[in-house]
Amino acid sequence: MQNLLRAVWIYRHFIFSSIRNDLRMRFARSKLGGLWMILQPLAQVAIYAVVLSRIMGSRLPGVDNRYAYVIYLIAGMVAWSLFVETVTRCLTIFVDNGNLLKKIVFPRISLPLIVAGSALVSNLLLLIAAVGVFLIAGHMPTMSMAWLLVLIPVNLAFSIGLGLTLGILNVFVRDIGQVMVVVLQLWFWMTPIVYMPTILPEQFQSLIRLNPMYYIASGFQDVLLYGKAPQLDHLGYIAVGSALLLGLSMFLFRRANAEMVDVL
Structure with missing residues (x-):
């Protein structure tokens, strides 16, 4: 682990420049450029809001704002977009960069860090846009937004x-990447972003409480919509679980590092 951290520190300039180049390349020939990073999730929010606002808007108690459901949607989408972008890109990161791994000597742990950094920048831009929408809707941010300094790192660590x-396993079993496309779609609907968990029967509420993203998304909604702290006991469990999962991924990476290049 110390060797990995040392390598990351030595190649820190390479990592930061790669994050910058990644963001540039994604929108190199686009007229709107980085605006697409916020327009796409906001467009998705607009679709759900138009279709479901009349049904769901009245089910948000304790919020005196006609746009409460839109704010609820955006808060959940901010949490989900960071998660899904990081996981989706990490899934194929080693497969997509197979030739690079064979030809250039650099710490391979840099690749997921570059993905995470790029996803984090995109998410922060989305968050800034979300706050702008809140202001237009007459919903003033509160000091509870400081909890995002905890929620975002927990979300990123889990992602x-x-x-x-999954990216390491996908090198050896390529079906994982295909299966996860479907799993992530189901996962989205198992996370209370478009709907409130209170509308579900009790047995389904118990089921979605097994979903780590339930607590992360609801934490964003508590902070951004209700102006209160997230559920700290549940968030603590998720933080510990994320740290363990991150440790497991580092262990698998060290064990499979050399074999991945041979398979690729």
């Missing part, structure tokens, strides 16, 4: 740990 683990 990297899961994405890196």
Whole structure:
């Protein structure tokens, strides 16, 4: 682990420049450039809001704002977009960069860090846009937003740990990447972003409480919509679990590091 951290520190300039180049390349020939990072999730929010606002809007108690459901949606999407982008890109990161891994000597742990850094920048831009929408809707941010300094790292740690683990396994079993496309779609609907958990029967509420993203997304909603702290007991469990998952991914990476290049 110390060797990995030392390598990351030595190649820190390479990592930061790669994050910058990654963001540039994603929108190199686009007229709107980085705006697409926030327009796409906001467009998805707009679709759900138009379709479901009349049904769900009245089910948000304790919020005196006609746009409460839109704010609820955006808060959940901010949490989900960081998770899904990190996991999706980590899934194929070693497969997509197979030729690079064979030709250039650099710490391979840099690749998931570059993905995580790029996803984090995108998410922060989305968060800034979300706050702008809140202000337009008459919803003033509160000091509870400081909890995002905890929620975002927990979300990112969970996303990297899961994405890196699956990315390593995907090198040896390529079906994992295909299966996860479907799993992530189901996972989205198992997370209370478009709906409130209170509308579900009790047995289904118990089921979605097994979902780590339930607590992360609800934490963002508590902070951004209700202006209160997240559920700290549950968030603590998720933070510990994320740290363990991240440790597992590092262990698998060290064990499979040399074999991955041979398979690729």
